[in-house]
Amino acid sequence: MQGQNHTVVYLSEQVIILISCALSFMGSSLVILTYIIWPDLRTTPRKLLVYLSVSDWLSAVSYAFGVWKVFKTDSVECIVQGAISTFANTSSFFWTVAIAVYLYVFIVRSSQRLADRLVLMFHLVSWGIPLVITVAAVSLKKIGYDASEVSVGWCWVRIHAHDRFLWMLLTGKIWEFLAYITLPVLYILIKRHIHIAHDALSEYRPILANRPLSQSFSSMADMKLTLIPIVFIILRIWSTVRFILLLADSPVRQNPVLVTLHGIGNTLQGAANCIMFVLFTQPIRTRLCTTLCHCSKCRAEVQQSHDVTHKLLPGQDTSKQREEDGTSRAQTDR
Template sequence: MSSNNSNDTTPTSQLPPSVLICTFVSSLLSIVGAVVIFITYSLVTVARNQTRRLLVYLTIADLMTAVGNLVGASRYVYIYVIKNETEYLFNRQMQNVTTDAVCDVQSFVTTFSSLSSFFWTSIIMIHILMTLITQREWSSLRNRVIYHFVSWGVPLGITFLALSYDVLGEDFLTSTGPWCWIKGCLHKPEVFLWKALTGKGWEILTYFLTMAFYIMMKIYMWKRRLRFKDRSHHHLREEDELYIMIFFVIIILRAAGTIRFLYAIENTNNSPGTFDKVLLHIQSFGDSAQAFANCILFCIRDTAVRQDMWNRIRGMCRPVRDEEPLLAVTC
């Protein structure tokens, strides 16, 4: 895509270390959280159902996002902190120079993984709602094929579309943290259009979809409990009802980035204010933290999973009893 250097954005000053720390900490926590989710799915039999399998697919996407943001933040530290190339950002923005390979690859990966995460989040909510209504695991072969086509295929198609138009690259911190996304040297309307198409538009749609599914499930469960006076009619474990809380996880973690995006559209003053800087810190932590939050919600808070893993750890740590000593021979 051709673009003249008519973007109104000005060179962004170097990020404060606290923003980088937020990104590094949340990314590393999510990597650990993703590993824990994979381990519990492999070892804990009671949690090995279709809902947990969908969570594993979501975790794969969130793990890619965490690793991508970690790479992006590391690139930022190398260029702007270690090498201290203070003119790097200005020159690239003003001259519309193609960004480096690390930035391009990181932007491609995190764009794809973020979109995939939004789709898997919505599918989990749909799956739970239909499981409650049909009273059986809504996991036919056709449904599984549709799940994977929508959650992997559609994001991949959108990301390749952005790649074909050459819009992935250095973001210049417009509504992101210390990572790459859509080139900030494009015309301002183009930047926001591509960011809506490759992430924020789908993210906002996910907010409304998951909120609608959450309300529908709560109403359905409330009516069924009034009718049956217990929960024996549910085809879900009691702990599996935590999955409907995934609606709050995505909103709490990613709302700051959405607010910054909407604020940047309306903001005519290009210098970020205190409000934007506060949101930047929250976004730098939240955008990479979903796998960690899901680990807390679906592993640590899940009684069966927590108890099973604790028993395994205790069994591994318990010392092996020595063999009974031979009786001493008395002379």
């Protein structure tokens, strides 16, 4: 098996995945910037989203470096890149589940105090466990060149490590499998609770329930709760498929389409979160549009002022121009 281990990464795959990394980088940055710029939007769920975006930002940068380099050996750069991507990717799993747990406790259990108390534990788990696993893997020389067998150019668990499958589970796959189970269950319970509460409110407050704006917000929230686990699974499933194919020693894992989908799925999470929680969130979307329009208006005013200045002759100031304009108008009136 080890003698045949090598997945070719084509230039077209590199370009597509680098574009995916760039989108995720920009999406994660936008989530973080909106949180910094507008203090009134700094709710606890959005703060957790920022921590997730930091992980996705690190993932996008480290994966982009790996895809650009397409490592061939266990170099220092390979090990560093593999360590950063392992930490960031594993942390992203934990923060994704942490957000779901927070929303479940806050909405279903109706306990904001308990939910807020969990934030410290989320930090300890979502940063601490990935850090311990990554440090242990690097110390035991388990991170390195993996021949793109369960990656796309970047480094992960060394393909020649005799216990590579165990470390593949510890450094990502086991947490990925748990997220596949945990996220749908939690969001289904949240959706069920919201629907039951909405039906109860509708019985006593039919006017509010029938308002178009209320329905719009409700449908948007319902759509997000549906999309979060679905998008996560759709993006991540391709790496899981390749991992299973590696266990089965199937050559299908080297299929270019599957490799490309794996690369996109692993690197696009930051962009997907930005779309769902920034572009699909009306208050933030409205503020972004207002800010962009204001910037466009300012640029137009600056350009107009710049054009007027260039219309003046060399050595002719504005006051002189106004005097000449007044003289011209006086002569015309005569």
